Amino acid sequence: xxxxRGFTLIELLVAITVLxxxxxxxxxxxxxxxxxxxxxTQNMEQTxxxxxxxxxxxxxxxxxxxxxxxRERQNILAENSRLVFVRTVLVENxxxxxxxxxYTIRDGVLARTESRGARDxxxxxxxxxxxxxQTGPQTPVGLxxxxxxxxxxxxxxxxxxxxxxxxxxxxxxxxxxxxxxxKCKITPTNKAEGPTGIEISLQIQGQPAPLxxxxxxxxx
Numbered sequence: 001x002x003x004x005r006g007f008t009l010i011e012l013l014v015a016i017t018v019l020x021x022x023x024x025x026x027x028x029x030x031x032x033x034x035x036x037x038x039x040x041t042q043n044m045e046q047t048x049x050x051x052x053x054x055x056x057x058x059x060x061x062x063x064x065x066x067x068x069x070x071r072e073r074q075n076i077l078a079e080n081s082r083l084v085f086v087r088t089v090l091v092e093n094x095x096x097x098x099x100x101x102x103y104t105i106r107d108g109v110l111a112r113t114e115s116r117g118a119r120d121x122x123x124x125x126x127x128x129x130x131x132x133x134q135t136g137p138q139t140p141v142g143l144x145x146x147x148x149x150x151x152x153x154x155x156x157x158x159x160x161x162x163x164x165x166x167x168x169x170x171x172x173x174x175x176x177x178x179x180x181x182x183k184c185k186i187t188p189t190n191k192a193e194g195p196t197g198i199e200i201s202l203q204i205q206g207q208p209a210p211l212x213x214x215x216x217x218x219x220x
Contacts, residue, residue: 046204049144054213060101063087064218067194078152078163081105084131089117098124100131110147111140146205155197
């Protein structure tokens with residue numbers, strides 16, 4: 001057939017160029033979708049990890065042992081991205097025990113360590129010292145990766161304060177004007193009982209603001 005003709009070379013080049021442009025645009029769109037999905041998955045994993053971490057902290061801090069039980073021994077240390085405290089452990093059909101729990105950041109991973117149970121305060125003193133020096137035989141359990149820092153505030157004396165700042169000084173007793181001391185009524189002063197709450201801020205790498213949660217100490 002004399003009138004039959006095919007595509008010219010220029011037409012083929014134009015068609016190939018158009019197809020190449022469409023393929024590049026499609027690949028960029030698909031790549032953007034994949035990256036967004038990966039970022040969303042990572043954020044969901046971080047959120048889930050934070051929820052599990054805060055749930056574990058709440059479970060531990062609900063069993064917080066007060067100083068009265070420990071005979072005025074130190075029961076909490078919160079500083080330098082490290083939280084160490086004493087909690088009670090309820091064992092079925094057995095007397096309760098005391099345990100030292102530590103939360104520390106190691107190479108960007110927030111890890112939890114718990115000591116063995118102690119039945120007396122002398123043994124507890126040794127476990128507390130080992131926890132502070134990080135020389136205990138227990139292996140830390142990683143809870144969440146990508147943690148840059150951990151900061152604290154404690155609720156004590158009716159307000160928030162930094163753990164290393166001094167607590168409120170109890171008011172002095174008013175002096176009795178009666179010369180007979182037996183007629184003077186002595187009212188007890190407000191003795192510092194230690195913190196009753198703690199605020200924990202976790203700064204996750206790549207996040208603009210820290211994740212903050214408040215816990216009651218010894219809520220149960």
